[in-house]
């Protein structure tokens with residue numbers, strides 16, 4: 001049996017070794033996590049500036065030995081070359097050889113950055129992970145392990161890039177760009193692209209395409225008599241009402257103030273006539289909660305093949321104005337030559 005003093009010394013040594021192991025195991029990912037938490041965690045504003053340049057600068061701040069920042073160069077690259085380049089990849093490299101590479105190809109400046117590091121005999125890890133903490137820690141550990149195994153001499157970059165949030169933001173931005181905030185309908189900016197797509201499809205499948213334009217009659221009176229908020233409510237109600245009564249393959253667009261456009265696919269003139277009359281009746285019969293009834297005037301045009309959006313719209317527009325002049329709450333149809341016929 002070993003003497004008592006030897007036993008407690010061995011226990012103490014074991015404890016020290018164990019502590020060292022645990023601290024080492026925890027330290028690397030914690031350091032990486034610290035980098036991301038201090039600089040990369042955050043909101044969209046932070047995201048928009050999450051670039052290679054910034055990431056590198058943070059690492060320079062942490063490890064001035066590793067990143068050469070001289071002559072306006074960052075890690076061998078001109079600052080302008082990395083400005084605005086998002087870091088999105090996972091790259092582990094050692095000597096002249098990439099060890100692990102996950103994800104889409106790196107942007108060109110970062111590829112050269114990596115090459116510069118490889119040539120300089122550095123190890124590097126650049127990492128993108130999802131927004132949640134668990135994969136971040138897992139990837140952080142993995143990165144630390146890979147660097148430990150390959151005997152990395154350099155720092156590892158850890159970049160938490162909240163992709164999910166970015167995608168959501170992109171979706172939101174696109175939605176705002178394409179939709180009218182008051183009614184939630186598509187706005188006129190998207191019509192050109194829709195028209196091109198649908199005319200190409202119509203040509204391929206020998207289908208017809210029609211455009212309807214309609215405008216609320218005497219809408220100024222609604223605003224004047226009941227206030228602008230009430231006018232807004234009528235616009236929203238009308239948008240909801242009409243969108244429930246056009247086909248899913250039709251596009252309802254807020255064309256301007258109280259003017260709307262329907263791009264009706266697979267619809268020839270006979271079908272479009274039926275649709276405009278249906279819409280006219282629908283609106284006239286609807287209770288908007290006002291003392292007066294709300295009516296619309298409409299113009300319809302079947303777009304002939306090769307007729308561009310502008311001509312098709314002005315054909316429907318001319319027909320709609322004719323309906324206004326003829327007393328409102330009615331529709332006219334136009335042909336490509338702008339002659340109009342009463343509905």
Ligand SMILES: Nc1nc2c(ncn2[C@@H]2O[C@H](COP(=O)(O)OP(=O)(O)OP(=O)(O)O)[C@@H](O)[C@H]2O)c(=O)[nH]1
Nearest residue numbers: 215216217218219220221223228231232257258324
């Ligand atoms: N509340 C509200 N009013 C709007 C909006 N956009 C346009 N308007 C109003 O729509 C009215 C359009 O008036 P006019 O162009 O004179 O047409 P109108 O009174 O409908 O008469 P006709 O079209 O000739 O039947 C104006 O008073 C605009 O202020 C909107 O987003 N909200």
